[in-house]
Amino acid sequence: MTLAELKYIVALARHRHFGRAAEAAFVSQPTLSVAVKKLEDSLGVTLFERGTREVTPTPIGDRIVARAQRVLEGVDEIADLARAAQDPLAEPLRMGAIYTVGPYLLPHLVPRIHEQAPDMPLVVEEGYTEGLTERLRNGELDLLFISLPFEVPGVVTRALYEEPFKVVVQAAHPWSRRETVNREELGEETVLLLDDGHCFRDQVLASCPECRPEKGQPEGMRRTIESSSLETIRYMVASGLGVTVMPCTAVGGELFSQRLLAQKRFSSGAPTRQVALAWRESFPRPEAVTTVAEAVQGCPLSCVRFLDS
Helix, strand or coil: CCHHHHHHHHHHHHHCCHHHHHHHHCCCHHHHHHHHHHHHHHHCCCCEEECCCCEEECHHHHHHHHHHHHHHHHHHHHHHHHHHHHCCCCCCEEEEEECCCHHHHHHHHHHHHHHHCCCCCEEEEEECHHHHHHHHHCCCCCEEEEECCCCCCCEEEEEEEEEEEEEEEECCCHHHHCCEECHHHHHHCCEEEECCCCHHHHHHHHHCHHHCCCCCCCCCCCCEEEECCHHHHHHHHHCCCCEEEEEHHHHCCCHHHHHHEEEEEECCCCCEEEEEEEEECCCCCHHHHHHHHHHHHCCCCCCCEECCC
């Protein structure tokens, strides 16, 4: 049994196709096929069912692939430990951020990290919490910017800041002349929300149940409109399509927002969220985590309350 064979069965279980698995493993399809069959023969069990269109792990194959994944993660950790011992701020740092945090934090954060650790290149990607979490656990990402609560075995979190939610309306909306908005009033408006899969959507609905989509409404009378991004929602609000709720960092203070949008505080008990860093307990570069957390503290996010470490 070799590490290469373990990599091949993990790739095959993930892609469920010999060709795609071989491409992901950077080998030819015959090489991967022969290696998988050789491992099955040496173990004396069938790891995969070969269908005409898809390859599926057998029950014992599922268990062995899971163990192989842990072995490969352990090997990667050994290599990471060796590199980190040389200079923890000289290796690339792979960061993930949920869609409702990345666009509003990273433009401020990346330059500050570069100032503090100029030899640490940053690899950044955005995604949904579920997908980013899987990549963190698999070792494909080093740390995440997520919203609490976030409880994952083997993962540590550090709260960074708390930000209030704001009601955002078109500048011509009657609410634009008011200081605050009662959350109950949202039930009387067309509310724009993020699609399913965004944790911020769930937080808004938990804090403002009046925004929850109503079932059984006649066509053309739906009071909730969904979109894939906060940026798209901002444009729709600016056009007069409805109102929305956003984290304060996403409202924006540029000319577009000043001319076309108005942000309003909730009249009482404003909902908030806490943004945090998350990383594996075994991540061997705590200095990199500390550097990122300290850089966040220096970002000009005037509407948030930074939290003590």
